[in-house]
Amino acid sequence: MKRLVSGIKPTGDLTLGNYIGAIKQFVNMQNELIDTEFFIFIADLHAITTPQERLVLRKNIKSIAALYIACGLDPEKVNIFIQSEISEHAELNYIMESTLYIGEMERMIQYKEKKESQTEGIRTSLLTYPALMAADILLYDANFVPIGEDQKQHLELTRTAANRFNFLYGDTFTIPEGIIPKTGARIMGLQNPEQKMSKSADKSAKDYILLIDDLKVVANKIKSAVTDSDNLVKFDKENKPGISNLLTIFSALTNISIKDLEEKYKDSNYGTFKSDLANVVVDELSPIQNKYNEIINSKELDDILDKGRDRAKLIARRKLDKVYHKVGLGRKK
Ligand code: ATP
Numbered sequence: 001m002k003r004l005v006s007g008i009k010p011t012g013d014l015t016l017g018n019y020i021g022a023i024k025q026f027v028n029m030q031n032e033l034i035d036t037e038f039f040i041f042i043a044d045l046h047a048i049t050t051p052q053e054r055l056v057l058r059k060n061i062k063s064i065a066a067l068y069i070a071c072g073l074d075p076e077k078v079n080i081f082i083q084s085e086i087s088e089h090a091e092l093n094y095i096m097e098s099t100l101y102i103g104e105m106e107r108m109i110q111y112k113e114k115k116e117s118q119t120e121g122i123r124t125s126l127l128t129y130p131a132l133m134a135a136d137i138l139l140y141d142a143n144f145v146p147i148g149e150d151q152k153q154h155l156e157l158t159r160t161a162a163n164r165f166n167f168l169y170g171d172t173f174t175i176p177e178g179i180i181p182k183t184g185a186r187i188m189g190l191q192n193p194e195q196k197m198s199k200s201a202d203k204s205a206k207d208y209i210l211l212i213d214d215l216k217v218v219a220n221k222i223k224s225a226v227t228d229s230d231n232l233v234k235f236d237k238e239n240k241p242g243i244s245n246l247l248t249i250f251s252a253l254t255n256i257s258i259k260d261l262e263e264k265y266k267d268s269n270y271g272t273f274k275s276d277l278a279n280v281v282v283d284e285l286s287p288i289q290n291k292y293n294e295i296i297n298s299k300e301l302d303d304i305l306d307k308g309r310d311r312a313k314l315i316a317r318r319k320l321d322k323v324y325h326k327v328g329l330g331r332k333k
């Protein structure tokens, strides 16, 4: 049986970027990949690499759990759990910190970018973030890790850590493979299509669409998305980043190729295109929001998280014992 692992940080409400780049993939794969056990978690330990307010963090953790289910993850097929409830993640993190080098951490683009935007002190964990991410993945011997484009470098470092550990201590970890969607791996901001749509960056609310945004607001955000002035629906990332981003969103949500969309809208103006896209997004989000409201305060949600935690714990503990043994920690058993 193969394994698949991925996670999302509860640093804010989830955006359409998280949905297209990550969750939608998880949902498609759960139906396509047979013979693979899924572990999808809420990366709350990763969230505190930057300052969080305690009650907001609590709320965000639950909200992501509910959204996983509302978006279609099937708890019968997927182990859904909260990272901090499995202490082995933090334990293996330390082993990974003792496997990777500081220079490797300092080269990470996400670290360099986030460091710039911090106003308070930069937390040590922001630098060592990839060690925890490697632990998340290697603890479960994941074969597959679905991620957006921005996580490619972290995954590469996870592979380095696994190879290095295996070389130093003997074969221990499976080398994971990243799975990046062909369309939608990097959804850009609606107001600022040169930067990725992000849930935690301090930007105007019109730049991102939240999965739980009011649907009227969603439609308006699409309609007021920044485009250029030539009114030609054509994909050209360099010269027409705004419309190219909207085409990407359209294509990712409908599975209509960008080429076919260009053809369909070749005689239309941006107004018609945006209005159709607004309907597509609203139709996608409407059932998700209904299910979200139904489940967010339910006991069912806690039961799902308990079940996911118990299964994850079993595998994680077994793996960590093996790792400690290989490294020579503690006493011989
Ligand atoms: P933050 O803004 O706090 O850095 P984030 O949304 O970028 O958060 P995560 O919550 O950890 O980061 O992302 C979860 C998943 O969503 C990852 O696989 C990431 O690659 C993907 N993702 C995030 N933003 C986008 C985006 N704009 N387009 C496509 N995928 C995205």
Ligand code: LTN
Pocket (backbone or CB within 6 Å): 005, 006, 007, 008, 009, 043, 046, 132, 133, 136, 137, 145, 146, 147, 151, 154
């Ligand atoms: N670093 C990721 C979130 C994340 C993750 C993981 C993704 C933490 N641990 C393990 C895949 C597998 C991010 O910032 N998007």
